[in-house]
Amino acid sequence: MFGWFRRKEQSKEVARDRLKLVLMQDRMALAPHTMEQMKDAVIVAISRFVEIDEKGLEFEWKGNERNKALVANIPVRSVRRSAKAID
Amino acid sequence: MSEAIVITSGKGGVGKTTACANLGVALASMGHKVVLVDADIGLRNLDVVMGLENRIVYDLVDVVEGFCRLRQALIKDKRLDGLFLLPAAQTKDKTSVTPDQMKQLVDQLKEEYDYILVDCPAGIEQGFKNAIAGADRALIVTTPEVSAVRDADRIIGLLESSGFDDPGLIVNRLKPKMVAKGDMMDIPDIIDILAIRLMGVVPDDEFIVVSTNRGEPAALSANRSKAGEAFRNIARRLLGEEVPFLDLTEHETFWEKLLKLIKTG
Numbered sequence: 001m002f003g004w005f006r007r008k009e010q011s012k013e014v015a016r017d018r019l020k021l022v023l024m025q026d027r028m029a030l031a032p033h034t035m036e037q038m039k040d041a042v043i044v045a046i047s048r049f050v051e052i053d054e055k056g057l058e059f060e061w062k063g064n065e066r067n068k069a070l071v072a073n074i075p076v077r078s079v080r081r082s083a084k085a086i087d
Numbered sequence: 088m089s090e091a092i093v094i095t096s097g098k099g100g101v102g103k104t105t106a107c108a109n110l111g112v113a114l115a116s117m118g119h120k121v122v123l124v125d126a127d128i129g130l131r132n133l134d135v136v137m138g139l140e141n142r143i144v145y146d147l148v149d150v151v152e153g154f155c156r157l158r159q160a161l162i163k164d165k166r167l168d169g170l171f172l173l174p175a176a177q178t179k180d181k182t183s184v185t186p187d188q189m190k191q192l193v194d195q196l197k198e199e200y201d202y203i204l205v206d207c208p209a210g211i212e213q214g215f216k217n218a219i220a221g222a223d224r225a226l227i228v229t230t231p232e233v234s235a236v237r238d239a240d241r242i243i244g245l246l247e248s249s250g251f252d253d254p255g256l257i258v259n260r261l262k263p264k265m266v267a268k269g270d271m272m273d274i275p276d277i278i279d280i281l282a283i284r285l286m287g288v289v290p291d292d293e294f295i296v297v298s299t300n301r302g303e304p305a306a307l308s309a310n311r312s313k314a315g316e317a318f319r320n321i322a323r324r325l326l327g328e329e330v331p332f333l334d335l336t337e338h339e340t341f342w343e344k345l346l347k348l349i350k351t352g
Contacts, residue, residue: 010269015233016276022233023240023280 028061035059042072051077091193091203092325093126093222095246097238099209101230102259105295107206108136109306109315110226113322115170116306119201122161122171124193126218127208128183131175138302139164139172148176151188157195166307171200181213186220193221202325211245219246225254226286231261231272240281255286257321262291263337268347287321289314290335 039059046052056075094107107123115121125133128148134140145160150173164170173196176183196203207218219225225246229239239256246254258277265271278285292314298305305315306322313333320330
């Protein structure tokens with residue numbers, strides 16, 4: 001009987017939440033090629049300062065549908081003495 | 088200065104052709120020279136929505152293949168002076184035209200018309216690529232449903248990667264009563280999800296069915312329907328005018344609220 005006063009989740013909220021999830025998957029499905037390009041760009045940028053182990057490089061998406069985070073694990077071999085950062 | 092606008096959606100049946108016809112009618116009634124291009128080769132419908140199906144002699148593919156001159160294929164609207172239709176071919180398919188040919192065609196139309204509205208077919212294949220080829224801007228039509236919004240998102244992504252940086256969104260067939268009850272996604276929900284500029288909201292309107300039955304777009308008699316008025320407003324926004332959005336809110340009555348409380352308990 002008290003159930004009468006309990007608010008049931010509105011169907012538009014269900015729709016919105018389902019959409020957000022499915023769109024995150026859709027948008028990421030487009031990514032493999034973009035991901036590779038991004039990886040390459042990051043390697044170039046970081047290599048100016050430090051020597052990295054490209055084989056050990058790991059990129060992955062973390063988080064939920066609201067907050068996406070790109071987590072990169074970049075093993076560093078050594079720091080360049082005279083960074084090419086200035087050029 | 089002329090502009091080519093493609094009207095697209097991804098999903099079929101959300102109202103692209105209706106939007107195209109009504110925006111064309113609205114722009115022409117404001118004194119602009121407008122041509123509607125039906126890019127849905129093999130499944131043409133803009134002709135029937137416009138009520139011009141009996142006047143077709145040549146079509147878009149005939150023009151592209153050189154069977155006739157562009158001027159011969161254009162059908163003049165019987166009601167508005169500056170309004171023309173270039174019908175799609177019905178017996179060919181999407182591969183009978185290339186994006187380059189479409190771009191040429193649109194450029195040629197730009198010499199004579201202020202606005203070229205291209206009605207894009209559903210889908211993301213060749214027909215879509217043809218339709219966007221010559222366009223300067225894009226309008227995306229969606230309905231407040233999960234499937235339509237999802238496809239709109241995909242289309243926005245494809246448009247962006249083709250260089251369309253600021254597409255506008257038309258939300259069609261909004262049912263204010265359902266929104267008030269929380270049973271339909273609202274405009275802010277959709278805009279938040281798609282992160283795109285809102286060009287207009289068209290309420291669900293039985294008059295659209297009647298006007299399609301008759302081949303007389305609702306925007307011809309905008310005073311008789313909310314949907315017609317909404318399309319005329321979108322046309323004015325396309326021209327750069329600031330037009331307030333129609334107030335479509337409908338509140339639930341006390342009895343509806345009570346009934347819902349009992350039902351959902």
